[in-house]
Amino acid sequence: MTAASQIAIDASDTPDTIVRKAAHVIPRRSQVAWQQREVTAFTHFGMNTFTDREWGSGAEDEATFDPSGMDVDQWMRAYKAAGARQVMFTAKHHDGFVLYPTRYTNHSVIASPWWIRTDGCSEAERKATAQARQQAQSQRSDDPAAYWQARNAGCRNPQGDILGTYLKAARGAGLKVGVYLSPADGSEQPHAWHAEYVEKVRAKQASGQSLSIEEQATLDDGDRPPGGQGRYGSGSGIVRRTIPSLVPDDDRAAALAAHRIPSFTVRADDYNAYYLNQLYELFTEYGPIDELWLDGANPWREAGIAEEYDFTAWFRLVHALSPDTVTFAGPQGTRWVGNESGVGRTTEWSVTPATADPATAHGEGLLPEGASVVDIGSRDKITAAGVEYLQWFPAEADVSLRPGWFFHADEKPKTAERLVTIYEQSVGRNAVLLLNVPPGQDGRVAPEDLDSLSAFGDSVRATYGHNLLTAGGGRRDPVVRTLTDGRLTTAWSPPHSATTGAVTLKLPRARTFDRVRLGEDITRGQRVESFAVDIWTAGAWRQAATGATIGYARILVLPTPMTTDRVRVRVLRARSTPRLASVALHLNVAPK
16 A cells, blocks of 8 residues: 555545555655654734734734834744744734735734834935835725835834744744744725624623623724725635736736746635735745644634635645645644643544545544544544545644733743643644744743743753663663664564564663653554553563553653663554654653
């Protein structure tokens, strides 16, 4: 059977055939690299930081966004202290405020005071800046590129492009990069619909009913129209369009005419074209992008307006521009773990069923029972009626350091002890930890956040940076050497292609440990369905821990430390011949 990252289920397939197919679903190389990064730091920083909200309206005054400073290098130091190997930035949240100089909306950082820095500018430059911005403001309702055309007028802040500044700092710090571009966009609500919605919310409040966070934001900004062009859920026609759609004075026109940059023909409504154009900007001007993060939020559906996202076109464009990008909820990308606590399942399968072609819809909608179901990929789930595909779709466990996703001064960060537990229940359960660390209005990560992150990172490095199996010459044993060389593709398997078996590891002398970390060679798939770990004590084997799935990593936290000079790992059930790539013993070093 040929291995692939996606395998179709045929109507004639028996349950045994489907299980064999599942054993041959393997990750793309970029998915393997993504999983090995283990921890990604998420950065929620935007309009909500300055309105003290979790959810914006899209009608905020761009003048509200004005950091007193911004030390992005300090952010990167904080993230690296926590052990992150990748970072993710919110280029656009649900309010629609864009933190890079996009051509396609005036509701962006260009229209904010942050874009301009008059220190060192001549009087003539200041005057030119003011005139250009006044003209952009007067034209914004008719021309979504009005502020973009004024971007270089006069006194520009060299850090004005926050996304660009962020990505440059991240790459300079040796970190991989991701970008979050929200599909939901409050700034693009049609103005007439928005005005009616404001009145409904006001009436709801007047009647004494409680408001949702979306409604409260709408009420707070009810005297202002949305900052965009009214494209979201507008009912505009689906017509033939070219991506990128050039704007007046577009600096890409010559390159496009000379075919130095690609173009794409699509059929899309106004909003999908808007989103596709922004994806094009991200991947052609800010790449390479290692992960694209997008959710399926459609938050105003119950209020009477919704946008039908064309995921097929979005995923096709991303793949054409950057085939190695791991796309959240995209085909053979990564999926939401199902909660915002950073906790993975104790049975976390990277091979999951899909009810339709993963290239055609947001991945959460293709999981038969949704992303939060307890059982995501057992034999019962992958062989159930309605499953049409199996794909490599590993979990990403998201959680915020603070209670909110954006910075709020009255909130406190999680303790380092709590973060260590989250790490063991995310990375240690075959998921990648997506840890949000929101900077404050001063453009810095708060001191107490940095303390927690540093203590967390130090503890993880002290605990998991040393494999007690290799201490004191433990690698003289060839089996131990195979399982501790740090390589995914060197692995132990039971003899004769069996699906069960046991491997015994001998230590040079007795060691005390309270953590066991196991890993499969995921380049060949995820196969183990049940296993046990034993220790040799008092002349006999004693079962110390059991588990179901392993995947890339499984950390078993023992109730008390154990001391032994022999450890045995037993594979009790597997979908095909298992390939155990790593075994490690650790003794917990608590945060200081």
